[in-house]
Amino acid sequence: MSKNKETVLKIQKAAMKEFLEKGFMKASLRKICHDAGVTTGALYFFFKDKDDLFCSLVREPVEKIYKIMTEHYALETDISEEDVLAVLKNPEGSLEDQKAMLSITKIMYENRDKIMLLFGKAQGSSMENIVDKFVEISAKQYEKMVEKMKLALPDIKISKHYARWVAKQQIEAVIYSMINIKDEKETELFGLNVAASLRGGWMATWKLQ
Amino acid sequence: MSKNKETVLKIQKAAMKEFLEKGFMKASLRKICHDAGVTTGALYFFFKDKDDLFCSLVREPVEKIYKIMTEHYALETDISEEDVLAVLKNPEGSLEDQKAMLSITKIMYENRDKIMLLFGKAQGSSMENIVDKFVEISAKQYEKMVEKMKLALPDIKISKHYARWVAKQQIEAVIYSMINIKDEKETELFGLNVAASLRGGWMATWKLQ
Amino acid sequence: MSKNKETVLKIQKAAMKEFLEKGFMKASLRKICHDAGVTTGALYFFFKDKDDLFCSLVREPVEKIYKIMTEHYALETDISEEDVLAVLKNPEGSLEDQKAMLSITKIMYENRDKIMLLFGKAQGSSMENIVDKFVEISAKQYEKMVEKMKLALPDIKISKHYARWVAKQQIEAVIYSMINIKDEKETELFGLNVAASLRGGWMATWKLQ
Amino acid sequence: MSKNKETVLKIQKAAMKEFLEKGFMKASLRKICHDAGVTTGALYFFFKDKDDLFCSLVREPVEKIYKIMTEHYALETDISEEDVLAVLKNPEGSLEDQKAMLSITKIMYENRDKIMLLFGKAQGSSMENIVDKFVEISAKQYEKMVEKMKLALPDIKISKHYARWVAKQQIEAVIYSMINIKDEKETELFGLNVAASLRGGWMATWKLQ
DNA sequence: CATGAATGAGGTTTCATTCAT
DNA sequence: GATGAATGAAACCTCATTCAT
Secondary structure, three states: OHHHHHHHHHHHHHHHHHHHHHHHHHOOHHHHHHHHOOOHHHHHHHOOOHHHHHHHHHHHHHHHHHHHHHHHHHHHOOOOHHHHHHHHHOOOOOHHHHHHHHHHHHHHHHOHHHHHHHHHOOEOEOOOOHHHHHHHHHHHHHHHHHHHHHHHOOOOOOOOOHHHHHHHHHHHHHHHHHHHOOOHHHHHHHHHHHHHHHHHHHHHHOOOO | OHHHHHHHHHHHHHHHHHHHHHHHHHOOHHHHHHHHOOOHHHHHHHOOOHHHHHHHHHHHHHHHHHHHHHHHHHHHOOOOHHHHHHHHHOOOOOHHHHHHHHHHHHHHHHOHHHHHHHHHOOOOOOOOOHHHHHHHHHHHHHHHHHHHHHHHOOOOOOOOOHHHHHHHHHHHHHHHHHHHOOOHHHHHHHHHHHHHHHHHHHHHHOOOO | OHHHHHHHHHHHHHHHHHHHHHHHHHOOHHHHHHHHOOOHHHHHHHOOOHHHHHHHHHHHHHHHHHHHHHHHHHHHOOOOHHHHHHHHHOOOOOHHHHHHHHHHHHHHHHOHHHHHHHHHOOOOOOOOOHHHHHHHHHHHHHHHHHHHHHHHOOOOOOOOOHHHHHHHHHHHHHHHHHHHOOOHHHHHHHHHHHHHHHHHHHHHHOOOO | OHHHHHHHHHHHHHHHHHHHHHHHHHOOHHHHHHHHOOOHHHHHHHOOOHHHHHHHHHHHHHHHHHHHHHHHHHHHOOOOHHHHHHHHHOOOOOHHHHHHHHHHHHHHHHOHHHHHHHHHOOOOOOOOOHHHHHHHHHHHHHHHHHHHHHHHOOOOOOOOOHHHHHHHHHHHHHHHHHHHOOOHHHHHHHHHHHHHHHHHHHHHHOOOO
């Protein structure tokens, strides 16, 4: 039990390195096995195939993020129109929303390498569209919000693709920060800039403020 | 003269299909040749290698976009601080800026499939980082603008990564639109929403308006 | 253990045949695999590449010969001038020298086919210049000898390329014998003729006897 | 007439470079054509195939050498036993023999690059065994000489392969010199050393002097 | 648990050569 | 004389995966 755990970890460590370096498709299982000091048979005892190995590396944060998103958005489902306006006029934004985004951001930063694998090196694996899936979930909420905003502000014409784009922006901002900024102070400052920017963008779209 | 052009076109047509379907790496030259009704030798008479074939499909719009960007940003280099504020307070934004973005958008829409190849299926080819290069060019301008804004508004703290993110947002908005929206009316509306949103985001960041 | 050895041997046997027939470059790995009743993958499990396969066939004698040469020439390093003359005036020649040459000859004859591969079919492989390397080692000794002979016989003018040519002659005589003569008696007689001839050539060059 | 001559020369010049660099087999006709600024079709108008192109580069010296050898050896055919001994006891050697060897050497040096092509880069072409053919011609003469020497010196045991080896040595000495020595003075000195050495070797074999 | 030999299909590329124009 | 498009076979090699042990 301790020994196979060890083997799995050795494989995963080597796999992480190789996948990060070459991306899913160009990564070589042979090299992973060699670097891990393990034979192919051992790898295939623990993992169904290449894709399964890749997924094992990112499964944990994916599931956590997924959980937070679904739970969070389940809460937000029943906001009334007045709430929507109130929430958006409040410079602090929705508390729940902030909490969710913070949780996700925290998870991402706790799993920095895994997330970079997930969002930058997954092409060819079954995870290659995972961002889209997250965006999808988030987008559904924004679509609901947009619908309600439209009721309150019927003169504003909004494309039906706008909500999804907003959702995508939000998620990609976190990823961008994670990939490009190492310094913590800088990360925080960047986060504030982005938050202000995104919020300002939303407000401007509705001609608020 | 007509005949060789024909062969090249047959190859490129088959290549376009295969690359769009499978992406650069998983695409098979054997299949492309077979689908084009041509031998591998013929392909290698016209194209240096797989990468050259891929590039031939996207070279034209890439060069056009590159030209517009470099020319446009050469113009914008010498804006004074007052200009910056003036430009940004003007709801219409910089005329040149708008024109450049419109030209690029137009080129992209005129080469929709090529651009989708370029921005979604290029991993493994020498074009895989082309977006980054475009963002880079644009980012340099935004960095200059940010520097000047800071002089006018010294109390606003701005991350040094902010400019690049803004540049990235702008370009990815066009790509997003192109990939996801087919209807022209909808595209236009989405464009207006995004323009308002991005402009509002920038203003909010500087606490203007 | 017995089985994998078998596969390797099957591959090597087929490879030996193909390389001897066509030479390194024209030999086809496909044909080797087919003749060995094995897939290409199997070949590449045991051998890094074509060159590695070729080398595996000749490595053993090469290393043996190399070992003898380096050991032998290490011994001979410290001959004095008098020794040199003494050795050369003695019709039997240097005992050590004879022993080394005999060992090498013996190894060559024990690995006749491998040596023929090595010296006649290696063009294109990493072994293509192996004769030159052997000659080089031997040549260094002859160069030292020539230097000492010159001290004893300052009137004889000797080209600085002469030593290497003598070394080359000696080694190529063995190869020549091996390639062209099958009969043992004949080989022995030829060996005596060559030995006398080479020795006589050396003496005549120095105007001795 | 002048123009096609030009084209042929351009092709041959490029071919010479490529063959010298890579050897017959690895040389690329494509590259030769490209370097010559000519199309494949043009090459195939003047030359039957790769081999024909290669041969065209070396044909001239080959034929000259062949002519000298056959003519020379036709003369030497009818030497009597006494002549043989006389010739060999005479330190100057056979005058005709010297003249032939000098002519051949001269031709070789006048066609240095062609000869290096012929003797070092011909593997895979129809010229790959040309040295053997020259050796063969020369060897026949030496065989006759050996037969006659045996009649005069019946106690000396000589292998039937000895004559060919002597022939080979003589030709390879010239090639060796040509390939390895550039300086003229050095070449001459080396030639004297080798001549003395070969003659001394032959004499020692017959226990003469 | 783990080995490691073996599969077999597939990858891209290079080549000498041909032939209609 | 010369073009240059096209052939088509073959080249070496890599890969994820399987399975008897």
